[in-house]
Amino acid sequence: MxxxxxxxxxxxxxxxxxxxxxxxxxxxxxxxxxxxxxxxxxxxxxxxxxxxxxxxxxxxxxxxxxxxxxxxxxxxxxxxxxxxxxxxxxxxxxxxxxxxxxxxxxxxxxxxxxxxxxxxxxxxxxxxxxxxxxxxxxxxxxxxxxxxxxxxxxxxxxxxxxxxxxxxxxxxxxxxxxxxxxAWHRDFFPPQEAEAEAQPNLKLLGPPPMPDYQLQHANIDMPMDQIKQLKSSFEQVTGQTCSAFEIVAAKFWSSRTRAIDLDPNTQLKLVFFANCRNLLNPPLPKGFYGNCFFPVTITASCEFLRDATIIEVVKVIQEAKGELPLEFGKYLKGECVSGGEDPFAPPLTYTTLFISEWGRLGFNHVDYRWGPPVHVVPIQGSSIIPVGIVGSLPLPNKGIRLMTWCVKEEHKLPFLDHMHGAMDQEPL
Incomplete structure (x- = not known):
């Protein structure tokens, strides 16, 4: 440029x-x-x-x-x-x-x-x-x-x-x-538990060996009518509603799994961070601007993700989200969370995929006098941690842009093929 x-x-x-x-x-x-x-x-x-x-x-x-x-x-x-x-x-x-x-x-x-x-x-x-x-x-x-x-x-x-x-x-x-x-309000951890911040009941794992690959960048743009159609199909089949984020996360996880094509029994993780301000009692005040989130970690086999429909993967994501209040409550009390490992230190390997939702953070609404931004661009923090960020399409377009650094070079084209094909035509 x-x-x-x-x-x-x-x-x-x-x-x-x-x-x-x-x-x-x-x-x-x-x-x-x-x-x-x-x-x-x-x-x-x-x-x-x-x-x-x-x-x-x-x-x-x-x-x-x-x-x-x-x-x-x-x-x-x-x-x-x-x-x-x-x-x-x-x-x-x-x-x-x-x-x-x-x-x-x-x-x-x-x-x-x-x-x-x-x-x-x-x-x-x-x-x-x-x-x-x-x-x-x-x-x-x-x-x-x-x-x-x-x-x-x-x-x-x-x-x-x-x-x-x-x-x-x-x-x-x-x-x-x-x-x-x-609002500052950084004392939302109970004082007697704050001293146990190292979470002594958790298994503290040593750092894994650093991989030598370079993850490839790819954007996947999804018009809003496409997202609405998938949400509508989910509701027709299940009688339940789902969010655009859940649809995108399900497609992202399953498409990447098919592209990297690991052994069927390989266990894969999807990790995203959920806002926990309203899970506290009482909830944090509206003006709180510190860190208050907790990782939702979902584990599934390569075989399941390869063969599952989008509805089945969305259900798994929703079930994990439903456990968030319990898991976050345990963490606040210093108790051992599910799995016994530090929830804030998932394995940073090719089998762990992180996804983050930016559309609801508020960056797209900032107006310094001349209107909101055309778009907001997150900058890749690591070339070895598979990540996807769910944002908005640049204005004036309406829809979702999934910005990813998640696959090695040999998996990029298969990933894009699965992602685009699945968004267009996968049976629900």
Missing amino acids: AMSVIRTKRGMVKPAKETPLTTLDLSVMDRLPVLRCNARTLHVFRHGPEATRVIREALSLALVPYYPLAGRLIESKPRCLQIECSGEGVWYVEASADCTLHSVNFFDDVQSIPYDDLLPDHIPENEHVDPLVQMQVTKFGCGGFVIGLMFCHSICDGLGAAQFLNAVGELARGLNKPTIEP
Whole structure:
């Protein structure tokens, strides 16, 4: 993709007003080692001629109620993460590109996106900062812009990050304050159980040997009428309803299984993370923006997935989701969950498939003054962990885009053939 990006300004954006200087405890879930990483995304907007200034000013305003995000992660003792609310701010980069978004097709082709140009570059060591949030706003010749975002996962899950960005958008549009008041509330684990965060009853497995394959990227686009037809067929056969996510997850898992063609007795896992805010008693407040989710792990044989209909696989997924309140409740109490293994550390092998639903997080509704994004692009975190992300088709299209990094090169074409063929014509 022939384009040049010039970064014109870098620096910290601090809260617009004085904020509390304090130290806040993170929750037991926030402190999970698996979350010690940055989530990276691109947000593509068709129009926004003054975006760099407007977003910078709104970001400063949003950091007043969301002041912990302007702080720093500290570790007072091993595995005891806290947020030092220092008011230092978030890292903000302004940039410009020498082309239009139309000329790069609004970055619809994920494989050719110049991520390093659109994400914030490395912060110089002499800045002595380690921000929780980093953002680059790149202007394009058409008046559109792209936000490259890096967010510390230890302080926000996807819902929380989207809540913060929507607050920035509301302030950019002139609201006096965000419509949702942020709530810290990181003490939802019972105090007596929080000390047992290592989950001593679980089998702690050593890291598996690292594979040497490179997973291939593929997008599968599904028009909404196709999804509705499959949901309708499910209801006609079972008398029950199912979600679009369940349909996509079932097709994804079974199609990939047929493509990789392992021994029939091989046990395969499907893992997705479910929001648990409403499973607590009382439920977490609406403005909570920390991590509160739990992995739903489903195990089935290669033979079952190869031969099962979409209805049968959806039923298996629904049964596993039905166990979520019980499994999450056990985890909160420090009890051994089903299987006895750490639910947050499933085996990272070719037989484990992760799927994540992004359509309901709220990123697609963020409006900084000029309308919502054309689309939101998640950035691959690993080339060896099979993953699929369920998002929306780029506007103005309506439907679902499954963004995947899930198969080795020799399995890519069979996977696409099974996926497209199954979506079009598989009997229910």
